[in-house]
Amino acid sequence: MNFKHKFVFLFPGLFVLIGILIFPIIFTIRLSLSGWNSYTPEMNFIGITNYIRLFTDDPRFWESFFRLSFLSVTTVVLQYIIGFALAMMVWRDIKFKRFFRVIFLIPMMTTPVIMTVIWRTFFHESLGPVNDLLGGLGVKPILWLSDPVIAKFTVIIVEVWQWTPFMFLLLLAGLLSLPKEPFLAAAIDGASPFRKFVYVTFPLMAPISIGAIIIRLIEASKIMDTVFVLTSGGPGTATETSSFYIYIKGLREFQMGYAATLSFTYLVIMIISLTIIAKVLTKLMIKE
Amino acid sequence: MTKLYTFLKYFFITFWTVFVVAPFLWAVSTSFKDFQSVNSKVTYIPWLDFEPTLEGWRVLIKSPAKGGVDIVEPYFNSIFVTCTASLISIVLGTLAAYALSRFTFKAGFVRNNDITFFFISQRIMPPIVLSIPFFIFLSTIGLLDSLLGLVVVYIVLLMPIAVWIMVDFFNRVPKELDETALIDGCNPYQAFYKVVLPNSIPGLIVAGMFCIIFGWIDFFFAFILTFTEVQLLPVKVVALNSSITPWWSLSASALVSVAPLIIVAFVVERYLSKGNLSGALK
Numbered sequence: 001m002n003f004k005h006k007f008v009f010l011f012p013g014l015f016v017l018i019g020i021l022i023f024p025i026i027f028t029i030r031l032s033l034s035g036w037n038s039y040t041p042e043m044n045f046i047g048i049t050n051y052i053r054l055f056t057d058d059p060r061f062w063e064s065f066f067r068l069s070f071l072s073v074t075t076v077v078l079q080y081i082i083g084f085a086l087a088m089m090v091w092r093d094i095k096f097k098r099f100f101r102v103i104f105l106i107p108m109m110t111t112p113v114i115m116t117v118i119w120r121t122f123f124h125e126s127l128g129p130v131n132d133l134l135g136g137l138g139v140k141p142i143l144w145l146s147d148p149v150i151a152k153f154t155v156i157i158v159e160v161w162q163w164t165p166f167m168f169l170l171l172l173a174g175l176l177s178l179p180k181e182p183f184l185a186a187a188i189d190g191a192s193p194f195r196k197f198v199y200v201t202f203p204l205m206a207p208i209s210i211g212a213i214i215i216r217l218i219e220a221s222k223i224m225d226t227v228f229v230l231t232s233g234g235p236g237t238a239t240e241t242s243s244f245y246i247y248i249k250g251l252r253e254f255q256m257g258y259a260a261t262l263s264f265t266y267l268v269i270m271i272i273s274l275t276i277i278a279k280v281l282t283k284l285m286i287k288e
Numbered sequence: 289m290t291k292l293y294t295f296l297k298y299f300f301i302t303f304w305t306v307f308v309v310a311p312f313l314w315a316v317s318t319s320f321k322d323f324q325s326v327n328s329k330v331t332y333i334p335w336l337d338f339e340p341t342l343e344g345w346r347v348l349i350k351s352p353a354k355g356g357v358d359i360v361e362p363y364f365n366s367i368f369v370t371c372t373a374s375l376i377s378i379v380l381g382t383l384a385a386y387a388l389s390r391f392t393f394k395a396g397f398v399r400n401n402d403i404t405f406f407f408i409s410q411r412i413m414p415p416i417v418l419s420i421p422f423f424i425f426l427s428t429i430g431l432l433d434s435l436l437g438l439v440v441v442y443i444v445l446l447m448p449i450a451v452w453i454m455v456d457f458f459n460r461v462p463k464e465l466d467e468t469a470l471i472d473g474c475n476p477y478q479a480f481y482k483v484v485l486p487n488s489i490p491g492l493i494v495a496g497m498f499c500i501i502f503g504w505i506d507f508f509f510a511f512i513l514t515f516t517e518v519q520l521l522p523v524k525v526v527a528l529n530s531s532i533t534p535w536w537s538l539s540a541s542a543l544v545s546v547a548p549l550i551i552v553a554f555v556v557e558r559y560l561s562k563g564n565l566s567g568a569l570k
Contacts, residue, residue: 005476006391013384013447014403016376017410020444024421031421086304089297102557103305109549113507113522114542118315121535129314132330161307173560193293215411222414225507229526243416250420251512263417270412 031260038254050261060237061245061262065269068241071152072220075159076167080213082160083167088201091175101172108165116229119158120145123230148238151231155239158226163219167212174208175201206285214278221270242266312543319344319539326535344536348544359524359541366504366521366545369435373442374499378492380443381407381450386480388451389458390466407451410444415508418444423512433517441509446499453498457491458484494559497552504549521545 035046054061090100107115122128123144131141144154182204186196224243227233233240233248240248246266250259317332325331325338334340347357387393388404422441423432431437461484469479485492510520519527525545528538 006387006393008477009383009387009391009480010393010403013380013407013451016380016443017407017447020440021410021413021418023425024418027421027425028417031424082304085300089301094297094301098557098561100301100305101560102553103308105553105556106550107308109501109505109553110546111505111507111522111549114525114545115311117525117528117538118311118542121318121538122311122314127326127330129330129332161311169556169560176560218412221412224415228507243414246416246420250416251423256420256424259420263414263420266414267412267417270414271409274412 028260028264032264034257036257050258054261064240064242064245075156076216076220078160079164079167083164083171086168087172087175104168105165107162112162112225113229116226146235148235151239170212178204210281315539315543318535321536344540347537362519362521362524369438370503373439373446373503377443377446377450377499381447382454385451385454386458388455404455408448410448419512433514435518442503449498450495453495
């Protein structure tokens with residue numbers, strides 16, 4: 001085909017995206033080298049002072065980062081297991097298959113913050129239904145939102161509710177696109193359902209699984225909305241994630257320069273760790 | 289063994305269905321309550337546990353001056369921003385995806401896959417990283433707290449999704465289709481517009497739905513980049529949450545805001561069952 005036409009197709013999208021993004025990224029890097037805060041709101045140059053502060057004197061950021069890693073890995077693993085199980089269950093014929101598929105998809109269509117507002121009333125410690133129903137069974141009221149350890153699990157529950165459907169959707173779409181022959185062969189050999197899953201379904205699904213896990217990890221690494229509404233990072237800093245910490249530094253305390261340092265470091269760490277995870281998963285799950 | 293498996297399967301499906309539906313049922317029930325039935329003890333079933341009122345629903349359409357919430361304007365703002373940004377993303381994303389799927393690009397070490405990855409990798413960008421420069425940038429050019437500013441930001445969120453879905457989709461549309469069109473005397477644009485595009489309607493619908501979902505559910509950018517002039521739905525509902533917690537109007541407005549996209553679940557399921565999604569989502 002004629003060569004100049006291909007650029008006509010590609011360039012509008014590419015340049016709009018680059019045009020929108022190039023300024024913020026350069027600006028963030030420049031801002032991270034400045035001491036922009038509410039007292040001196042200007043682009044002065046203070047070198048790498050902010051980076052020194054981050055790497056030597058800010059345990060709160062690193063704590064929030066490890067918390068984020070814990071939360072996102074836990075939620076994605078749970079979502080993968082539950083999503084795969086659900087997809088397997090409604091893959092082949094069961095009664096009301098399409099009804100269940102719709103039900104399982106619904107949470108991802110709902111706005112996370114808005115559902116979290118509902119979840120907050122749901123887990124309310126004295127007026128919410130969860131503690132009330134558990135109370136009926138003789139369980140003492142659980143501090144869903146004000147206990148530092150339990151609050152993390154409340155966040156996990158809400159995240160799993162919200163995003164398991166996405167995992168389910170990707171995995172079910174994958175299952176439905178699998179070729180029929182390997183399953184016929186397994187059936188002829190008389191393989192048990194368990195062996196069929198381990199030797200046929202799972203290996204065939206490996207590339208799709210990796211894709212789904214990576215996509216979900218990318219999205220989960222941005223956990224923010226849920227935390228913001230459910231606990232506001234509390235109690236104390238028990239559920240504070242990196243994004244939320246950067247938000248506090250940047251847009252509540254207006255330490256823009258330092259927040260930009262945090263953002264840039266965070267972005268670099270994210271890109272590196274996601275690349276490593278993608279490589280490791282591919283090694284682990286696709287056996288030659 | 290088989291019996292146990294079947295039992296576990298239905299147990300798990302039932303459990304998950306209850307888990308999915310529970311917050312919605314609770315919200316529906318709460319939206320008909322009044323102060324008394326929320327704050328005295330936990331109540332569930334209307335008429336049996338408490339006397340239902342329509343107060344929670346009525347305040348939604350009252351003007352703020354009369355103590356109402358007025359979510360009508362945020363509703364239209366949300367629809368406008370989501371649809372505009374989705375439309376632009378789909379148009380630009382589809383064109384780029386077509387180019388990446390049909391032509392070979394080569395510039396230094398950059399290949400087609402790298403360009404595709406560049407598009408998709410924009411999803412990695414945490415919203416907070418973009419929001420600080422955007423905050424300063426938009427306030428400099430006077431687009432802070434405006435619909436147009438939000439549309440620009442949302443394009444960054446949505447175009448990666450459009451490219452991701454459409455590249456995979458075009459890869460499955462046979463190349464012979466465009467080649468035949470070219471032999472028949474179309475120029476590349478006509479081949480794309482008259483032959484490839486009509487054959488890509490399912491892919492476009494799926495990409496469109498995903499753009500609308502991810503545009504509609506975004507909260508963070510709307511929260512940072514708008515204040516009072518322009519409010520989007522999620523921001524409005526969350527703002528209700530911070531006040532004295534009138535749970536009834538909170539639940540009613542939450543239900544109204546999530547309702548339209550639940551229809552999308554049915555459409556997605558339809559495409560899934562017909563097998564049209566399988567290629568598009570890999």
